[in-house]
Amino acid sequence: MSATLDAPPTALRIAPDDDVAVALRDLPRGEEVEIGSATIALLDPIARGHKLAIRNIRVGEPVRRYGWPIGRATADIPVGAHVHTHNVQTLLAGLDSYRFEPLAPSAPSDLARGQPTFMGYRRANGRVGTRNEIWILCTVGCVGRTAERIARLTSTRFAERVDGVHAFPHQFGCSQLGGDLDRTRRLIASLAQHPNAGGVLIVGLGCESNQLDPLLADLPDADRARVRAFAAQAESDETEAGLRAVEELVRIAEQDRREPCGIDSLCIGVKCGGSDGFSGISANPLVGRVTDWVTANGGTSILTEIPEIFGAERLLMQRAANERVFDDIVRLVNDFKEYFMRNGEPLHENPSPGNIAGGITTLEEKSLGAVQKGGRALVTQVLRYGERVRAPGLALLEAPGNDGVSSTALVAAGATLVLFTTGRGTPLGFPAPTLKISSNTPLAQNKPHWIDFDAGQVLSGKDPQALTEEFIELIVRTASGARAKNEINEEREIAIWKNGVTL
16 A cells, blocks of 8 residues: 655755755745644745755855755755855865764664565576576677677567577777776676676677686686577687577576576666656665565675775774674775876765756766665675675675776676666666666656656655555566566676776
8 A cells, every 4th residue: 555645845954953855846935844843935936956055154164964964064054055065165175084973773764574575597606696698798899780680580580498698798808908898808707797688698709908818717617508609700600609698508507497486586676867857856766675685585785886985984894794894894985086186186076967957967976876775784704806606795896986887797797687776767778687777756657668667756755655556566577577668678798997098
C-alpha cells in the first residue's frame, strides 16, 4: 500500500540544521512557502530542484544541505533568496587528513527480513549471472568492426538459443605503455570472466600492444571451455573464424538453465549520471535502500565515481568495516585527488553544466547526494580499476565520474545489474542490464523509452517503503530475465579509462 500526502510540500529541507530547502516545483518571487513552523516569502524566483535560503547566511559562512557543508557563501544571503553558483563556492582545495572514527553498525533494513530469489545462471566458479549471453571482446580497437560484424551475423541466428550475442568494441589496446596498458588488459580480462557471459570470444589483431597470450593468462576464474580467441592477422577469413567460434560457444551455453538463486548471489553496480537537485532526495536514497537490502541479505553492491565523493568521503570512511579498509579508502581518495592535481586540474571541476542547470551548486553538494547510493552498508572492500569483487558487502571501486568509463568498470568488477539514477536522462546502456531510475516524474513521463522506474513519485507523497518494495520487484524480475530499457533499445557499450601516454 502506498501513502499519499494530502498536500505535498512546495519546498523540502533534508536535515534539521540545513540552511537551504529545495523547491519541488517552480516557485515565483513573492510566493510564501512553509518550512517547519516558519513561513518564508521568496525574494527570487526558484526553479524546480533549486535551493532557497531558509535562514540568513553571512558572507564566508558555510552553507549546509544534507546536514553537511556544501560550500561557502560568497555574499550575504537573506532568507528567501535563491542559493546557487552566484553566491556559493566550493570548500574543496587539496588533500585532507582523516582519522578512523567508525560509526556503530546500523540496524538491518526491514526489507532484509524477506529474501526473495531470482532466477539466475549459476557458473562453475560459484558466481551467478542474470543473463546467458555470448560476448565478443577485442584486444584492440583495430578489430572492433570485425567483432561487431560477427555479432550482427550471429545475433538473430542464435536468438532462441542464448540470451544474446553482443560485441563490445573500444578504441584502445595499442600505443599504450606501462600501467595504462595494464589497466586496459585487466579491464578486458575482468569482462571476459563475467557471469553474464555464457561464452566469450576474444578477437585480437596480432601486432597490438595488448597481446592475446598475456590477456588469456589473466583469466584465473574463466571456464576455458567457454573461451575462444584468435588473431585476425593469422586467419585467412577472420569473419568466418568468428562465426565458427560463436557457434561452438552457443552449443555450450545453450545447455545452461536458470535456477533459483538467493539475493546473496546478486551483485549490483550503483551509478548516477545527469544528476539534478532531486537526485539526492529521491533516486539516490532509493538505490541506497536497495544497497542496504542486498548487502543485508549477503549480496554485493559496488559504488564508484571517486571524484564525485570528494567532500562526502568521510561518510564512507565512517562505515569502513575495519582500519585496513579505512586506510584503503583514504589512499584511494587521495590518489585520485593527486591525479587531478598532477594534471593541473582543480578538484572541484564538477558539477557539469547539466547538473548546474538542475540545481546542483558545488561538487560537495553533488557528492553528498551521490554517496547515498551506498545506503548505510559497511564498506567491506576497496577495488582498484579493473579488479573484481572479492567479498559481499559494499565495495568502493576506483573509476572516474564519466558515465561510460565508470559503468563499464562496475560491470567488469562483477555487477550483473547496474542501477543508474538520473535527473536529466540518458539512453546509455552497458554490458549488464542497466535500469534507469529517474529522480523526477516529468523525466519519466517525457522519456518512458529510457526510464525503467520513477523515483520521483516520492516527491508527490509516495511512501518510500512502498516505493522501495516496488523497485525491488523490478530488480528481481530483471535479474530473472525481464529486459531493461537499454536492452530493448539495444544500447550497450563499453568505455575504457585511458590515463597514460599514447605513443
